[in-house]
Amino acid sequence: MQNGIILRIAQQNDAPSVAKIEAECFSDAWSEKSLAEQIDGKMHLTVVAECDGEVVGYVSGQLIPPECEVFRVATLSAFRRKGIAEAMLTYFENTADGVAKNTFFIEVREANTAARSLYRKCGYEEIAVRKNYYKNPCENAIILKKAPRDIC
Numbered sequence: 001m002q003n004g005i006i007l008r009i010a011q012q013n014d015a016p017s018v019a020k021i022e023a024e025c026f027s028d029a030w031s032e033k034s035l036a037e038q039i040d041g042k043m044h045l046t047v048v049a050e051c052d053g054e055v056v057g058y059v060s061g062q063l064i065p066p067e068c069e070v071f072r073v074a075t076l077s078a079f080r081r082k083g084i085a086e087a088m089l090t091y092f093e094n095t096a097d098g099v100a101k102n103t104f105f106i107e108v109r110e111a112n113t114a115a116r117s118l119y120r121k122c123g124y125e126e127i128a129v130r131k132n133y134y135k136n137p138c139e140n141a142i143i144l145k146k147a148p149r150d151i152c
């Protein structure tokens, strides 16, 4: 990964930066309020990547051991293809596993080849297709799973 990137658990004052990334990366962006609630949530985990004091990526999810659902993985476009998402996801998994060994689940749009390739590289297996799951645009969802002990 690029030098100078710091990975850490998000704090409440990261919510505006996470909301900015969310708005850049997703057509169905969550509000800053709901992202702030996730950052504070007991069953939630949000990890951020920081470069020169700027939050440039994040991973969020819900942890209900022995399962963890990854909601979002996002890197600002100017910082992509530098290994940041891969590093954040690994950090997220290792932090979640501080609580218990978990099985991780992710769902992703079928046409999102960048994310599908990231998840495959990180050891996720595509286990199911949910037909027409997403709206705007309508698209299938691919469900991915990473079993406990596969954590790198």
Ligand SMILES: CC(C)(COP(=O)(O)OP(=O)(O)OC[C@H]1O[C@@H](n2cnc3c(N)ncnc32)[C@H](O)[C@@H]1OP(=O)(O)O)[C@@H](O)C(=O)NCCC(=O)NCCS
Binding pocket: 025, 026, 071, 072, 073, 074, 075, 076, 079, 080, 081, 082, 083, 084, 085, 086, 087, 108, 112, 113, 114, 115, 117, 118, 119, 121
């Ligand atoms: C998907 C996304 C998170 C990847 O972030 P990133 O920081 O650029 O990813 P990394 O640099 O860590 O890439 C790790 C691996 O993922 C794969 N990958 C990442 N971007 C890719 C792309 N555009 N095309 C093909 N493979 C890609 C590659 O295997 C890559 O390894 P490599 O560089 O050694 O080939 C980023 O493109 C993004 O934020 N997209 C918009 C949000 C989104 O769709 N999130 C996923 C659904 S929640």
